[in-house]
Amino acid sequence: MADVVEVRGLWKQFGKFSALAGLDLAIPEGSLFAVVGANGAGKTTLFSVLGGFLRATAGEWRVLGMQAPEGGQLRARLGMLPQDAAFLAGVPVLEQLIFCARLQGLGPHAARKECMRTLEAVGLAEVAERNPRALSHGMLKRVALAQAFIGNPELVFLDEPTAGLDPETARRVRDLVRSMKGTRTVVISSHNLLELQELCTHVAVIHQGRTVSSGSMVDIASCGVVFRVLLEEEPSPALLSALRALPEVAHAESRSGELHLGARPGTQRREAAAAVLGLLLAEGLPPRRFQEGTTLEEHFLASVGGTSDGLGGS
């Protein structure tokens, strides 16, 4: 699979702060690609540079085969849901979407038809004639989503597409994205890691303006061994310390009474499992359940060296 987005050594400075600090990324064609990272990691800045809104300080990037394209150069090929972009207050939603479609090269009639299609896809056909001021935050997000899908673009960036949406609409958005699998490339940034794990085929973890890990979701699920152990009683601090002291264990913590353990990179699954089970049995704590595997959240935490809240680690 060819890469539709290639980024090398991308920097973006805001004064002394580096929002992107030499970021590298490759996004395969046809993938549903998750970009995850803590607040301020650089996800939105990355999207904004690729969309042509922000000027990069340094670095190279290609989108759909074009070297550092302006948004207008890609026209109907690139769609994006930008974060916090507001529609004009006094102009009906449909009129604004039609304007976007016209700029993409559609004629007046085709533009209207296409915009109604995308509004229907996000369940908002009935508000087409309404003023954006009359819409709720969630509705505006859906209108912005409809805008991103105008003209069925080859590549779509969605910056937190389901944030602020009700469960039903969020599911509708997920279904819409899922339906594009294999035919379109969709890049999604979100803090909802469960949703991303369920939806996406690939993932990149960004931390402090750099990509710290990247690969297919299947690879991530099979590497970086993680154990989830349910004991009769809540793990004590002493037990956690003892587990952390094992050479095969990278981290150990208690989450809602469940023991979460990450194996040190390079350690064989069997060795790590034997070491953990051996210590538990030696302590007289036979597990009620012992699960092996990984989650995107754990992968993320392992990648950024964070704690269970996932946002403050360094």
Add this chain to the structure above:
Amino acid sequence: MAIADSEKRPGGITALAVINLVLAAFSALGILTLAGLLLFKDAFEGQGSEDVHVELDKAFGSAGTLDIVIHLGLSIVASALLGLSGIGLLRMAPVLGRWLCNAYALTSLVRIGVDLAVGFPLNAGVLLDLFYPALVLVLLNVTFRRDFAGGAARAADVGATADGEEHLSRPSSTALVTNFGLRHALRGGAAVLFVVVFLGSGFMIANLFISPLESMLKDSPRRAEAMLESEMASDTIGFITGADDATCDYFVKEQPAVLSAILLLLAALMPFFAGMAGFNQTAGEIGSRGLRFLLLRTDRRSLFIGRFLAALLFSSAGLVLLVLAVVSYMVLKLDIYPGIELVSWGAQGFIALWFVLLPHLAMMAWISALLDSALMAFTVGTAAVGLPVVLLKGVASAVETAGGASIAWLDRLQPWGWKFDLLSPSFGMRALAVFMMLLFTAAFLWLGLRSFQRRDV
């Protein structure tokens, strides 16, 4: 039935509603004053001083009591319609808002026609009376027509473009941005406010010069003509322009002096009007990040130029209306100048004002591209027009007082310094002024485009 959804109201309709309510209040005061004068007229019938009768003549002309009562009746109806339609527009009600407002405009126009037919005095103030109903008719029945239509009608209207149209060549991005920017400016209210303020101020300036002349012509036409060609008139023009005696004489004696004064004063104020017309070309949407939806689909150059052209088009339309109305009125009403002279000087005046507008709008495009807030762009833009003028005048005055050489040439480093040369008696000077204005425009547009292309949006 009212839609009763204030959230759907475009800013332009809100502006109209507020102006309606304010004008209705003023109109009510005017009606009370006129009613009071009518009582005086009856009381002073055949008695009282000459001054009182002169004032009553000014107000009523040759209209009889019945005519005045009819005028008052129509004024009361128009005023009531104006006030009620203001409320209706706020509620976006098709009948109470749009139709009552249309009824007000038509009643006003009928009243003006009746007034003129029965002998009410025709003066420059009538231009102001005519302007607002005409503007309201255009806005409600063209610009905002769809806002009052039902949902299905609106949808049909949006899709009213026939299938066949798809085969036409696609307009350029710049043309699309210009078209949308123009419509959005009217709907958003900024252009409506500009047109109202610009035309209102323009008519007031015209009234300032024309009304006293009309009074004087009525009293003593010969004295009026003599005054128009007097030293005092030259001095007034000299005060406005700072021009030499020969140039002042040209404005006063070779061209219609009153129109010269109006055009020169407008030229002095035009940069500020341009600021009002052009401050929000991009700044507001940079702040709200709304431009991001467009930047995915078009290049920054098209956006920048398209927005500039939209601002230029609607301000040019306002300028055309103003000059046309003033010149038409003078042609129809003032006997002292040949019509052809007024039309020719008016056309030259329009061109001059347009070339004053051009670089200042370009400067506002630059300022708007630099900033993230429309209000800040307006403030900085107004300061950028006014402050250098004041500072340069101050410095030049201080230098000259201290015995230094004149540094008035510093004025020429900004468009402001060339504005009166656009009406100069010398063709060469006019051509140079036009060239300089185009040069300033190109420079400001280049700077603006450069800033807009380099900045984060």
